[in-house]
Structures are given as C-alpha cells and as structure tokens.
Amino acid sequence: MPKKHRIAAxxxxxxxxxxxxxxxxxxxxxxxxxxxxxxxxxxxxxxDAAVYGKAIKNGIELALAEQSGxxxxxxxxxxxxxxxxxxxxxxxxxxxxxxxxxxxIIGGAQSSTAEAIIPICATSRVVLVSPTATxxxxxxMGAYFFRLWPSDDYDGKVMAETAYNKLGLRRVSIxxxxxxxGVGITEVFEREFQxxxxxxxxxxxxxxAATDFRTFLTKIQAVNPEAIxxxxxxxxxxxxxKQAKELGIKARFLGVNSLYDPKxxxxxxxxAEGAVFTYPTFDTASQDPAIARFVTAYKARYGxxxxxxxxxxxxxxxxxxxxxxxxxVGAEQIRQxxxxxxxxxxxxxxxxxxxxxxxxxxxxxxxxxxGTFTPLN
Amino acid sequence: xxxxxxxxxxxxxxxxxxxxxxxxLICSTAGFFHLAHxxxxxxxxxxxxxxxxxxxxxxxxxxxxxxLGAIAFGAAIEFFIYRPLHRMGSGPTVLLLSSxxxxxxxxxxxxxxxxxxxxxxxxxAVTEGHTVLGARITTVQVETLAxxxxxxxxxxxxxxxxxxxxxxxxxxxxxxxxTLVGVRTNRVILLAFAIGSGICALAxxxxxxxxxxxxxxxxxxxxxxxxxxxxxxxxxxxxxxxGGLFVxxxxxxxxxxxxxxxxxxxxxxxxxxxLLVRPQGFFGKPxxxxxx
Numbered sequence: 001m002p003k004k005h006r007i008a009a010x011x012x013x014x015x016x017x018x019x020x021x022x023x024x025x026x027x028x029x030x031x032x033x034x035x036x037x038x039x040x041x042x043x044x045x046x047x048d049a050a051v052y053g054k055a056i057k058n059g060i061e062l063a064l065a066e067q068s069g070x071x072x073x074x075x076x077x078x079x080x081x082x083x084x085x086x087x088x089x090x091x092x093x094x095x096x097x098x099x100x101x102x103x104x105i106i107g108g109a110q111s112s113t114a115e116a117i118i119p120i121c122a123t124s125r126v127v128l129v130s131p132t133a134t135x136x137x138x139x140x141m142g143a144y145f146f147r148l149w150p151s152d153d154y155d156g157k158v159m160a161e162t163a164y165n166k167l168g169l170r171r172v173s174i175x176x177x178x179x180x181x182g183v184g185i186t187e188v189f190e191r192e193f194q195x196x197x198x199x200x201x202x203x204x205x206x207x208x209a210a211t212d213f214r215t216f217l218t219k220i221q222a223v224n225p226e227a228i229x230x231x232x233x234x235x236x237x238x239x240x241x242k243q244a245k246e247l248g249i250k251a252r253f254l255g256v257n258s259l260y261d262p263k264x265x266x267x268x269x270x271x272a273e274g275a276v277f278t279y280p281t282f283d284t285a286s287q288d289p290a291i292a293r294f295v296t297a298y299k300a301r302y303g304x305x306x307x308x309x310x311x312x313x314x315x316x317x318x319x320x321x322x323x324x325x326x327x328x329v330g331a332e333q334i335r336q337x338x339x340x341x342x343x344x345x346x347x348x349x350x351x352x353x354x355x356x357x358x359x360x361x362x363x364x365x366x367x368x369x370x371g372t373f374t375p376l377n
Numbered sequence: 378x379x380x381x382x383x384x385x386x387x388x389x390x391x392x393x394x395x396x397x398x399x400x401x402l403i404c405s406t407a408g409f410f411h412l413a414h415x416x417x418x419x420x421x422x423x424x425x426x427x428x429x430x431x432x433x434x435x436x437x438x439x440x441x442x443x444x445l446g447a448i449a450f451g452a453a454i455e456f457f458i459y460r461p462l463h464r465m466g467s468g469p470t471v472l473l474l475s476s477x478x479x480x481x482x483x484x485x486x487x488x489x490x491x492x493x494x495x496x497x498x499x500x501x502a503v504t505e506g507h508t509v510l511g512a513r514i515t516t517v518q519v520e521t522l523a524x525x526x527x528x529x530x531x532x533x534x535x536x537x538x539x540x541x542x543x544x545x546x547x548x549x550x551x552x553x554x555x556t557l558v559g560v561r562t563n564r565v566i567l568l569a570f571a572i573g574s575g576i577c578a579l580a581x582x583x584x585x586x587x588x589x590x591x592x593x594x595x596x597x598x599x600x601x602x603x604x605x606x607x608x609x610x611x612x613x614x615x616x617x618x619x620g621g622l623f624v625x626x627x628x629x630x631x632x633x634x635x636x637x638x639x640x641x642x643x644x645x646x647x648x649x650x651x652l653l654v655r656p657q658g659f660f661g662k663p664x665x666x667x668x669x
Contacts, residue, residue, distance in 0.1 A: 205638050209591070209597070210640070211591075211597075212588060214389075214629075218381045235494065235495045235591070242503050245504070245505060246503065246515050248505045248513050263495065266497060267497050269502055
C-alpha cells in the first residue's frame with residue numbers, strides 16, 4: 001500500500017470512529033434525560049450461588065413489573081451474571097459502568113463479589129446496592145455502597161440489647177467460632193453488652209469443624225453464667241447445644257442468624273429448646289399488609305412462595321424506584337437520597353440506612369419451642 | 378469441675394486410642410503409613426449412618442454389618458491396591474502416596490453421596506449424662522472407654538500368645554526374614570488390615586453416635602490417632618491406647634488453661650516433641666529403618 005493511501009485510510013478510520021462515538025453519545029444523552037433510568041444488576045445467575053441469585057432476580061422482576069407510570073420513577077434493567085466469582089463480577093461491573101454508563105448497580109449479592117466491586121463503584125462514583133452481602137468491613141470500603149441485609153456484627157449489637165433489656169441477663173459467657181465472622185460479632189456483642197452494664201464472664205474461641213466442646217463448656221460451667229452467647233455456624237453450634245445438655249448446663253443459650261436452619265433441630269434435638277437468636281425479618285405467614293401483598297403477588301407471578309432472598313431483591317429495586325421518584329437523577333443525587341431515605345416499608349421489614357450505608361432494620365427474635373422455630377414473646 | 382475435665386480428656390483419648398491401636402497394628406505390620414485408614418473410618422461411619430438412619434435397621438445388627446463391611450473394605454484396599462504396588466517393588470513412600478489417593482477419592486465420594494453438612498444417626502432425644510464423681514458422662518462415652526480398654530487387652534493377649542499373633546509380630550519385626558522362614562507374609566498383612574479396619578469401624582461408629590458425621594471426620598480422627606500411636610509406640614497396643622489417653626488429656630487440659638484456639642496446636646506440639654526426643658514412643662521399640 002502506497003504511503004498516501006495509508007494516510008487516507010487512517011483518516012477515514014478516524015472519521016468513522018468519531019462518527020461512532022458521536023452516535024453513541026448523541027443517542028444516549030436524551031435517553032438518560034427522559035426515558036427510564038438504567039439500573040445495572042449483577043447477580044450470581046449460574047454457579048454454586050445461582051439459587052440465591054435467581055430468587056433475588058425474581059424479586060427484582062416483580063418490583064419492576066409493579067413500577068408506577070411516573071416516568072421519573074421508572075428503571076430499565078441491564079442484567080449481568082457474575083457466576084458467584086469475584087473476577088467475573090469485576091469485569092461485568094466495568095462493562096456496566098464504562099459502556100452502559102449506569103448510575104446505579106444492584107449487585108454484590110455475596111460478600112466476596114461485593115468486596116471486589118465496591119472499590120470500582122466508589123472510584124467511578126456509581127451507587128452500589130447489595131441485597132444480601134453481610135461482611136462487616138464492606139461498608140468501610142467505599143462511600144457509594146449500601147446494603148439491605150444487616151451486617152453480621154449488627155446481629156451482635158441487637159443480641160446484646162435483647163439479652164440485657166428484654167431477657168434481663170447480666171452475666172454471660174461467649175463461646176465463638178474463631179473465624180473473622182465469629183470474632184467480629186463477639187467484639188460487637190461484648191462492647192454493647194458491657195456498655196449497657198452487663199458482664200462478660202468468659203470468652204473462648206474454637207476452631208472451625210471442631211466436634212468436641214466439652215472442656216470449653218466445663219470452663220463455662222465453672223463460672224456459672226446466666227446465658228451463653230454462641231456466634232458461629234450451625235454445624236458447631238448444634239453440637240455445642242447437644243454437649244451442653246449432656247453436661248447438665250442449665251444456662252440460656254443465645255445465638256446468631258445462622259442458626260435459622262432445620263439442621264439445628266435435627267442435630268441438637270431437644271437440646272436446642274429455648275435457644276434464642278435473631279433473624280432479619282421475613283415471615284411469609286405474616287399478617288402485615290405489605291408482606292401479605294408481596295407474598296400474594298409473588299405467588300401469582302411465579303407459582304411458588306418467595307424466600308428471604310426474593311424479598312431482598314424486591315426491596316432493592318423498590319427502594320431505588322422510591323428515590324428516583326423523589327427526583328434523584330445521577331449517582332450523586334441517588335446516593336444522597338438513600339442516606340436521607342427515612343423509614344422504608346417493604347416485605348423484608350421496615351428499614352433505613354445509617355451514615356455508612358448499613359441497613360438498620362428490626363430483627364426478629366426467634367426461639368426453639370417444641371422442635372420448631374417460633375417468635376419469642 | 379476437675380473431675381469433669383479429667384473425664385472429658387479420658388473419653389476423647391479413648392477414641393483416639395482406638396484409632397491409634399488399629400492404625401499401629403497395620404502400620405507396624407505392613408511397614409508404611411496407611412493414611413487410607415481414615416477413609417475406612419469415614420466410610421464405616423457413613424455406612425452405619427445409612428443403615429441406621431436411612432434404612433432403619435436395628436443398631437446392633439447395623440453396627441455388626443458396618444464392622445464386617447469395613448473389614449472387607451480394608452482388606453480390599455490391601456489386596457487390590459497395596460499388594461500389586463508392593464509386588465512391583467514400590468517402597469513405603471509410593472504406598473503412602475497411593476493411600477493418600479484412596480483417602481481423597483473416598484472422602485469425595487462420601488461428600489458427593491451424603492453432602493458436606495453434618496449428618497446424625499442418633500434418633501433418641503438428647504439427655505443429660507450419668508453423674509460419676511460429680512462429672513457427667515454419656516452412655517456412648519462409657520461404651521467408647523469400655524471398647525478401648527477391652528480391645529487393648531484382647532489385642533495385647535492375642536499378639537503375645539496366639540500363633541497368628543506371633544506371626545504378625547514376626548512380619549512386623551522383619552518381613553523378608555519371615556518370608557525366608559516360610560511365613561506367608563501376604564496373608565499375615567491382610568489379617569492385620571482386616572483386624573485393624575474392624576477396630577477402626579467400631580471407633581468410627583462410636584464417634585458418629587457421640588459427635589455426628591462429616592466427610593472430614595476420618596481425617597481428623599486419624600491425625601490425632603497417628604500422634605497417639607507415635608507417642609505410645611506403633612507396635613504396642615497398650616502403648617497406642619495410653620498414647621491416645623495422653624493426647625486426649627493434654628488437649629483438654631490445654632483447652633482449660635489456654636485460649637481454645639490452641640487445642641489443635643498442642644496436639645502437634647506433642648508430635649514434634651516426640652519425633653525429636655523419643656521417636657519410638659513410650660512403649661515402642663525403635664522404628665525399623667524401612668518404616669518410612
């Protein structure tokens with residue numbers, strides 16, 4: 001190719017590229033002004049966590065179908081599948097931010113994927129709303145992050161208040177699982193409980209997958225607490241409850257939301273009776289009109305009842321539609337509107353956001369009675 | 378409280394002791410670390426689980442069937458995997474690696490078939506343990522302790538005085554020399570695998586009744602069992618059982634005096650200490666040079 005032709009070809013290419021960019025921008029600009037606002041959705045739609053991702057998606061779709069006719073309060077969704085993998089989440093988040101130019105993303109359903117995309121959203125100034133990520137440190141990672149499921153350590157705070165004020169307990173021991181989750185909750189519980197005036201007599205950590213807790217329990221028995229707080233997962237905690245009963249320990253047991261699992265009753269059996277724990281509210285049998293309406297609508301659309309994940313997905317989009325309807329345009333306004341949301345009622349319970357984007361919501365108190373989970377009165 | 382601590386240690390130790398003496402029997406006879414022993418342990422526990430919890434077969438019958446099954450499984454591993462490798466001239470290292478392979482396969486098959494979450498074969502309600510000297514002990518724990526003592530005595534007597542027991546000790550002492558004087562070493566080793574696997578299955582079933590089942594249970598039990606066997610001496614059933622008690626007691630006293638996270642660390646500290654200072658254990662004769 002002669003040199004002159006090469007320059008001409010390069011020039012033509014440059015013009016073509018410029019035209020493409022112009023078209024892209026020209027066609028995008030008015031859409032953002034008048035049409036529905038683009039909302040990116042990143043969920044684990046395939047892979048190990050797909051069952052949760054699909055439930056969340058169902059909830060989001062229901063909220064979308066119910067959106068009002070108000071042009072400002074309308075969203076158009078762009079779905080991406082992160083496969084439950086942090087690396088995939090990063091690449092699809094970049095696509096949504098750089099190509100689709102979304103001002104807000106619902107995503108990071110798992111703590112691991114949330115952790116990967118929070119910094120990207122923060123530097124690009126895009127709001128990220130996670131329906132279900134629980135890791136406490138997430139809200140310290142970026143200023144544009146909000147979550148609708150309570151942070152793990154919120155559980156510890158609520159249980160400390162419940163133990164002191166509602167159950168009238170003053171002297172407790174803590175037996176926690178020695179992983180970040182257990183250590184974090186233990187710190188929060190201990191601080192809150194002592195602030196209220198209670199005493200933490202002993203605290204001890206066990207390794208994950210341990211099966212013999214008798215000496216830990218014997219140690220606790222020696223100081224005779226009124227209650228024993230057990231931050232951990234169901235496998236170990238069920239075993240602890242069983243062995244405590246065999247050792248004749250009569251103290252009350254307090255737990256965390258991971259105990260809301262039929263395995264607890266299967267393994268610990270009668271030893272689980274009376275254990276109290278918190279759970280983010282979602283009760284399909286509730287008489288609350290907001291919940292009953294959601295359950296009916298969900299059943300009508302999908303043929304089966306919703307779970308907590310569907311409720312979280314539903315609430316995620318609805319809370320965004322609320323702030324969009326309030327006139328928020330662009331990421332910055334959406335973010336400010338979320339901070340000053342006030343009380344928001346949804347099937348997942350009423351909630352608000354604190355200054356870090358952590359949801360503040362009522363937790364249900366459950367106990368085991370007659371081998372089933374029942375609300376604590 | 379201290380009587381409770383003592384009982385906690387002894388009961389856990391008795392469980393370790395059972396694994397240790399069954400492992401020691403195989404290891405000293407065959408001359409290598411049969412890590413797939415933990416696969417036999419896990420497989421036995423899950424067999425008992427399927428028989429008792431899923432098929433509702435009465436416990437005594439199910440446990441007998443489990444033990445017979447484990448004997449067959451242990452013998453099959455020796456017959457179909459180790460023996461051909463041994464015949465091809467493989468040393469203890471190759472046999473160790475192949476046993477690791479068996480372990481990984483069995484553990485993953487169990488986890489695929491029954492899931493990773495905890496399973497339980499207990500059906501009766503959890504009740505308070507019996508009170509002994511101010512401490513609580515459950516029926517399963519008493520059974521574990523009794524089984525440990527009984528099998529230690531039986532195995533010691535058998536090895537000391539019976540003809541087949543003497544052959545086993547001869548092979549353990551020197552396999553080549555035993556072959557030369559006309560001992561059918563393959564049969565003797567097979568016998569060691571059969572008996573060891575049977576005892577292992579009993580230990581696994583008792584443990585399953587006490588602390589339920591996970592696919593990793595065998596590996597954890599064998600780790601403690603190996604430490605106990607090294608502490609007590611691989612070739613002595615009494616040593617292995619007492620080694621188990623020692624490890625159980627140290628582990629529980631450590632949990633009493635130190636923060637709980639150190640419980641596992643203390644076990645391995647004991648192991649390192651013994652390997653450095655007294656590798657043949659309390660009761661063992663010095664290890665043969667071929668035994669890894």
